[in-house]
Amino acid sequence: MAAIILDYFGDWQTRRLTCPVCGWTGTFQEGDTELYAALQDCQCPGPHGFTDRPMLAILPFPTFDEWREHWDEISEAQRCLVRLAEAKEGIQDRD
Numbered sequence: 863m864a865a866i867i868l869d870y871f872g873d874w875q876t877r878r879l880t881c882p883v884c885g886w887t888g889t890f891q892e893g894d895t896e897l898y899a900a901l902q903d904c905q906c907p908g909p910h911g912f913t914d915r916p917m918l919a920i921l922p923f924p925t926f927d928e929w930r931e932h933w934d935e936i937s938e939a940q941r942c943l944v945r946l947a948e949a950k951e952g953i954q955d956r957d
């Protein structure tokens with residue numbers, strides 16, 4: 863089964879995920895989430911073994927260009943983080 867790829871600027875925070883194996887339903891954040899450098903993933907928190915825990919969804923983090931496309935929708939705190947990350951990458955202040 864393929865995990866759902868979520869849109870960071872979409873409805874992933876309220877969207878309900880369903881485990882095809884045990885029937886668990888819940889939001890991304892109610893699942894068993896793990897944070898990586900470029901994405902966050904969500905595995906079913908239900909009664910599965912460590913090796914056969916279904917991957918329900920993947921949330922890729924936006925690129926700098928995607929953040930800028932949604933600049934008006936994001937919070938000031940997020941803008942701060944994006945600016946810091948851009949500075950770290952040597953990208954000039956684009957405001």
Ligand SMILES: [Zn+2]
Pocket residue numbers: 881882883884885886906907908909910916
């Ligand atoms: Zn499950």
